[in-house]
């Protein structure tokens with residue numbers, strides 16, 4: 154059994170992190186999650202993942218790649234190699250804004266945005282997931298709200314998210330909230346559909362079908 | 369022809385004026401529509417991040433409801449004005465059409481809850497309906513105030529044209545620009561039409577979201593646009609409501625109106641700003657108001 158080694162080298166020209174350092178993480182084969190890529194490739198058109206040529210078009214077109222721990226190109230490679238822990242705990246999956254630029258531009262037709270969605274889902278159900286990362290809290294609160302009411306109410310949703318992650322942001326955004334309320338663009342009322350039973354039944358049926366599939 | 373209208377959650381809340389203005393425009397142009405009964409949330413970007421099958425299930429409930437409500441009509445066209453709703457509904461339909469197993473699963477789950485979905489619904493963006501069904505020539509004919517001299521930056525955002533829309537180009541969309549020309553205004557040529565505004569990141573991780581919105585506004589102002597028009601409630605929100613915050617962070621004196629394309633079109637059709645929900649704006653598009661003032665064609 155080996156041990157993960159973090160290596161730091163220096164770029165001759167061009168800088169990786171602004172200080173000229175390039176960080177590489179080396180793992181022994183035994184430490185990699187070899188079945189990770191297969192799990193991700195299960196999504197629709199997921200097998201295209203294997204044809205990535207590492208051209209970097211996705212990273213170049215991504216509006217937030219320079220804020221990410223790993224760029225979309227790197228993420229694709231890390232998924233293929235089985236760097237499960239690093240991928241699922243990275244900021245990348247939660248910074249992806251689902252803008253679909255990468256998906257439209259990828260020369261190999263890889264649905265990178267959908268890969269990011271799959272990674273988000275994996276991250277939530279994994280142990281590597283920070284419960285306080287606001288983007289995932291938002292996704293989760295949104296999910297629950299729609300599950301309970303069939304509709305999303307923006308006011309209560311944001312309130313909940315700020316309280317859970319960063320109450321300071323709530324105070325900071327009070328003024329904006331007040332302005333929105335004054336112009337009739339924010340309400341704390343919870344929106345609901347009429348036939349909630351119908352929606353519940355549908356979701357139950359899906360759950361049942363999935364359980365049957367799993368068996 | 370009659371259309372079904374699927375508002376989605378945002379158009380009932382932060383994006384209220386998108387609904388107000390769009391419906392006023394449809395009525396003015398005598399385009400017949402009716403709201404989808406008991407529609408539910410499309411799932412937006414968040415639902416997909418938590419559970420894939422349920423995301424497709426809740427989106428397809430809307431499609432099934434549409435088939436039920438319009439079962440006696442020849443064609444079922446559903447107008448989805450919010451970019452996220454439009455894209456999610458399209459994606460669901462596309463996915464189910466190419467995935468027989470998933471389609472069967474969803475169909476039987478729907479059936480057990482008393483609904484059915486056969487894939488007959490056509491999902492339409494209001495821009496598509498206005499430009500391609502109603503027609504630009506007809507729009508020009510209906511215009512009461514030609515907005516001469518007004519420079520308009522058309523901002524499509526991400527999900528209106530990416531990745532599945534067929535009515536316009538994913539990289540260089542033109543439908544809004546054509547609409548702008550049809551009402552006598554001048555579209556600004558700029559490269560950021562489909563650049564991401566920061567989406568839901570702006571509200572939660574400001575240091576990432578704000579600069580994205582800033583780049584877009586800065587470029588529009590640099591190209592001397594009088595106003596930016598959008599087709600998405602989240603884009604409108606980010607670009608308009610965070611302008612104070614953007615100025616604070618980037619020491620700029622940006623101040624540019626960001627309105628829905630339906631508001632601009634409504635003004636040209638002679639609908640009052642109030643009916644178009646323009647009292648809800650934080651930044652008044654003064655240049656545009658000047659051009660329509662007086663109830664007659666005004667040349668600035």
Ligand code: SF4
Pocket residue numbers: 204205206207208209210211212225226229258259260261262263265
């Ligand atoms: S654009 Fe496509 S092929 Fe190129 S690196 Fe990204 S995923 Fe791989």
Ligand code: SF4
Pocket residue numbers: 211214215216217218225248249250251252253254255256265266269
């Ligand atoms: S969809 Fe996500 S990863 Fe792809 S370009 Fe947009 S933000 Fe980047």
